[in-house]
Amino acid sequence: MSEKNIILKSSISGILLAFLLLFFLPESRTAGYENVPRLNPNCPPGFKRNADNECIAQSLYMQYDSPNNKGVGGLQTGLPEIRDGFSPQEIDLGRYLFFDPVLSGSGTISCATCHDPKKGFSDGLPTSIGHNGQQLKRAAPSLWNVAFLKKLFWDGRASTLEEQLKGPLFSEEEMNNTPESLLKTLNEIQEYRAFFAEAFPKRRAEDRIELNEVYRAIAAFQSSLLSLNSKYDRYAHGYHEALNEKEIEGMNVFRSFIARCAECHTPPLFTNQQFAVIGTPEPDGLPLDPGAEIPFNDKTLRGAFKVPSLRNIAKTAPYMHSGNFSTLRETVEFYTKGRGHAVPEDEDIILHWHIWDPQLSDYELDRLVDFLNTLTDETFMPRIPERLPSGLKPSI
Ligand code: HEC
Ligand code: HEC
Incomplete structure (x- = not known):
């Protein structure tokens, strides 16, 4: 076969392939979500996956048997109890949600806007700036090791991560969203539908995304932020x-x-x-x-x-x-x-x-x-998603 022929043939097959992709890819994206990226099936560093697909935190401190609510914290005092046991998929889904400004009413503010990984998951400001440039009354705390905390916020007004995050999501001063509009937005994004189906496999793939799943995934991601190797x-x-x-x-x-x-x-x-x-x-x-x-x-x-x-x-x-x-x-x-x-x-x-x-x-x-x-220890720094299911840029 002459060189010309080869070029001709390969360009014809190239065009054919492009056509095939054009016609079939969008189809298969919606049906059964086959072509969307998958969530990470592995636990983040610092965790070990057990037979039930749960990520369990690992640290030398967990081998010490003197709990830290006793004494003044000798060198080999144990850690307080940790909130772990989330699946790798829940944690990875939470990572996407955490950086996605689609969670805010205006589509411009994500959790990471005020909890920037490069600033110790805080924002470098005396007090944070929320929706429409409103200045909040307090500083954004770091989120490293938040899985160990029994009370959240500076004044302790929340007891779980799930309860806490409703604060910023639905406050008019912060992300200014409403539960209804948050669910509507997320359910319109096919890739999030697929991700939630993967992270919460007990439900049916066609089920709609629910608020408690959103909360759980973000809590899972935050619980993975361990810093214990300084x-x-x-x-x-x-x-x-x-x-x-x-x-x-x-x-x-x-x-x-x-x-x-x-x-x-x-x-x-x-x-x-x-x-x-x-x-x-x-x-x-x-x-x-x-x-x-x-x-x-x-x-x-x-x-x-x-x-x-x-x-x-x-x-x-x-x-x-x-x-x-x-x-x-x-x-x-x-x-x-x-x-x-x-x-x-x-x-x-x-x-x-x-x-x-x-x-x-x-x-x-x-x-x-x-x-x-x-x-200081940031060895388990999570990766910022390169692209988000919403198509928006991670907002930090
Ligand atoms: C009686 C308990 C107590 C003692 C003792 C104490 N702290 Fe604190 N520390 C706190 C509280 C409560 C805050 C937060 C106060 C606030 O925000 O107004 C804080 C805040 C801090 C912060 C700022 C943390 C942040 O995220 O902004 C640093 C740094 C700090 N303490 C270091 C020290 C050092 C060093 C000592 C010893 C000289 C010390 N603390 C003694 C209770 C204490
Ligand atoms: C506009 C800035 C802003 C946004 C957006 C924001 N936060 Fe915060 N966050 C703060 C501030 C400020 C506080 C402290 C408020 C207080 O204690 O009264 C806080 C507190 C927290 C705490 C408590 C930490 C502790 O040690 O008690 C957690 C956890 C947290 N935020 C997670 C999130 C998550 C998850 C999101 C996204 C759903 C989010 N934040 C969005 C500013 C923000």
């Missing part, structure tokens, strides 16, 4: 060369009965999951944030906030519920400026007894910052 962790597991001398000095200040940091920020999660009134300032001109007083209807909790975990703290500036401190140095200095120094004069709040006047030196404050910088 320099500090390597030290705690016995590799003593993982921390240098200055970092060890900082750790000793942190754990001391003078600074008392570890009594609230208890290792290994670096929170005892309690609420404490420590008297942090609001930005100029703003009244005191009542914090946990409101949801718990308890005056003794006026100005109390959930003790935040300090993992990946180097990534999540600015700090505190109000985002009022821009650096870690400024944040640790707060603790040594005198008990209640930032509480408005007309406020009579009950400060926690561990908040006192430790009189830490500049050297000690610098070492505390060195130590806090050893709590």
Whole structure:
């Protein structure tokens, strides 16, 4: 066969193939969803899949049998109970939803807009910006290790991830969606229909997407964000060369009965999951944030906030519920400026007894910052989806 012929033949078959694709591909995309991409069948790193297709978290800490609600968090204290057991497909579907701005009323805001992986799943702002540029009252917390938390939000007003995420989804200040319109939008996207059918195999493929499935998938993804392999962790597991001398000095200040940091920020999660009134300032001109007083209807909790975990703290500036401190140095200095120094004069709040006047030196404050910088670990950073079922760009 001459070269010309080959070229002719191959271009004819090329055209034929293009026609075949044009006519048959869209067909098979809708019928039975054969040609849509599949969800990842493997658990994310840090998890092991069991016989029931559930991802179970794995960490050296889980081999230590002293639970962290006892004592002040010695090096080999166990972790609190974790919310795991989601399927790989639920987690992967949640990853798409988390980054997809189609979840918001305007189609421009995703969870990742305020919980950006590159900023420790926070947003780098003192307080977040929501729908139509509205400024929220509090800072966006990190989502690393959120699977361990018993209470969510700075004031603890939600107890599960599913309950929590209805807040941003349906608040007019944040994503400004409604349950009806969220479901309508998702059910119109064939690829999401296929993904939900794959992630929730007990239902029939033609069933419509339901709200509790949306909530569960996003909760599953968030629960997969583990950060437990920092320099500090390597030290705690016995590799003593993982921390240098200055970092060890900082750790000793942190754990001391003078600074008392570890009594609230208890290792290994670096929170005892309690609420404490420590008297942090609001930005100029703003009244005191009542914090946990409101949801718990308890005056003794006026100005109390959930003790935040300090993992990946180097990534999540600015700090505190109000985002009022821009650096870690400024944040640790707060603790040594005198008990209640930032509480408005007309406020009579009950400060926690561990908040006192430790009189830490500049050297000690610098070492505390060195130590806090050893709590960074992003090795299990999830991949941002390159494309989304909605066709929109991941909004971050
Ligand atoms: C407009 C910005 C914004 C958007 C969008 C947003 N969040 Fe948040 N998120 C915040 C802020 C601010 C807080 C703290 C509010 C408070 O405590 O009162 C928060 C708190 C949280 C918490 C509690 C963490 C903790 O430690 O208590 C979780 C979990 C969370 N968000 C997940 C999500 C998910 C999932 C979505 C998407 C459905 C989402 N967020 C969308 C700003 C946002
Ligand atoms: C009585 C309990 C308690 C003690 C003791 C304590 N903290 Fe805190 N810490 C908190 C609470 C509660 C917050 C959040 C307060 C707020 O947002 O207004 C916080 C916030 C922080 C933050 C900012 C976290 C973030 O995500 O913005 C850092 C950093 C921090 N503490 C470090 C320390 C260090 C270092 C010490 C020791 C010098 C210490 N803490 C002692 C309860 C405590």
